[in-house]
Amino acid sequence: MDYNYLAELLFPDVTMTEQELEEKFPPRILKEGSIVSRMAPSPTGFVHLGNLVQGLTSERLCHQSNGILFLRVEDTDQKREVAGAVDVLINTLKHYNINFDEGATVDGDSGNYGPYRQRQRKDIYHVYAKRLVREGKAYPCFCTEEELAKNHEQQEALKENFGYYGKWAIWRDRSIEDIETQLKLGMPWVLRFRSNGSIDNKIKFTDCIKGNLELTENDIDHVLLKSDGIPTYHFAHAVDDHLMRTTHVVRGDEWLSTLPFHIQLFTALGFKVPKYLHIGPLMKMDGDSKRKLSKRKDPELALTFYKQEGYPAESLYEYILTVLNSNYEDWRRMNPDAPTDDFKFSFKKMNPAGSLFDEAKLNDVSKNVISRMTSDKVYELSSEWAREYDPELYDEMTADPSYTKAIFSIGRGGKKPRKDLSVWKDVRGYIDFFFDNLFEIKDAYPDRFDKNDIKSTLSEFLKTFDVADDSGVWFEKIKDIADMLGFASDMKAYRENPEAYRGNVSDISMFIRIAITGKENSPDMYSVMQILGYDRVAQRINNMINSL
């Protein structure tokens, strides 16, 4: 077979040379040990947790080593592409603090190793495809979908391995005449890799996360170029990551099974094989067993879910970091105020197995993240969330920003900040009583108390209430009411001899609290009243007295 002839037949239009490409995309000049990696998602319009896990890993590795992180859009499958998906992708990643040094952006490409959208790289792939044909390492295949499906059925019946290999690879050794005949008829074809591997051989490989692996050699003649001339993931991966000078490939471990093929391909092309990090999948509990998070069944896989719930981007970022590097949590406890970037991320700490996604843990992480924010920040982020998901709340909370910020500053900023909020969705239930339009009495007074005691408490409180009091004086006045009504003002005394009293000062406080906040539980009442001001407090107490 004259492979040169075949190569010209298949790729008559290739004009570029490999030499030109090598010169156009020279090895990057970076410090020793700098990592070049990428995110290479396909624009399906669905950005999920897995993207974030992978992206965050790549991002940390690159930026911690003074390397380069770039974004490459893998748009080789036109059928699955959704309009506008690239912009959604870029904006979402940015929101989660994953910033690229080069690659696709909303305004086109930036960087010297582009184009970064694979469909625009068609001519580049063909240069290498032609070379492989010339060397007898690739060949055209004219099988139809039906023929392939039939093969699969037969293999199933014969209990043989699936795929296009050996005797099933019917175009592998066809004559040039047969090929030319099909070509002249205008029949569609794909370009296949001519594998020289055997399933009887093993290859050894070291993955950065999984460690030493022993994998079976690939004997399948995988498709390199689809019938539209666009490459499959495999071929694009090899060509692009070579030309873009990627040093580390981070991806899900569902790719492990094609790794032998990828290594084969890099070798056949004469490219240096990059280092790989194969990340275990995110799982969830389903009844008694774990399973991989699924796009169709699990809304919490989509990043939009977290936006709707109102998780700050930082919370998700920190949660993923704790899953990826378990020592992150300890580090955070030691360095509560340090920027996240100061943490030394290491892929050596990554778990080779899949992790269960734990929403309770996420909530805890998020609670801590929010508790560290200033009230200004909480105001900014929560109102941003409310604008989209709770317009009524948005109107109330933004009417007087300084008032709302004062609410958020209760118990905030000290060594032991309050931790009431996990998500912005919680904000409404936390602050609603501060706004007359949202205020309502949610908890009733327990039956065991005498209404007259409640009324007396409220009216006595109002008689002496002065917003200018400091918290000590303010509380002394409440204690006085307790004593007056036969309730214990001293909790220790009460505990020692509860029978001697009709109740205690916490009951008295509760009487007032329900009138003011509508609930049995609230943050520090003194602070609450300071913010509400005399008029609102008086009005609510009077309303309550009248309704009893």
Place this chain on the structure above:
RNA sequence: GGCCCGUUGGUCAAGCGGCUAAGACACGGCCCUCUCAAGGCUGAAACAUGGGUUCGAUUCCCGUACGGGUCACCA
């Protein structure tokens, strides 16, 4: 079905041949406290299983079970 990967408390996880097997979340108790959110102390709770190797295995090897992945002109 073939091939591959994985398996430490309910969950996330330290651990790399010798430990009373960390820590965090969740759960129980106590303390603190005007209630709550916290915080402090404390409790219960784990090396999937059977064989080896070894003076000694959670750690190394093999089998079994279970879980996961993959076998497309999808990535």
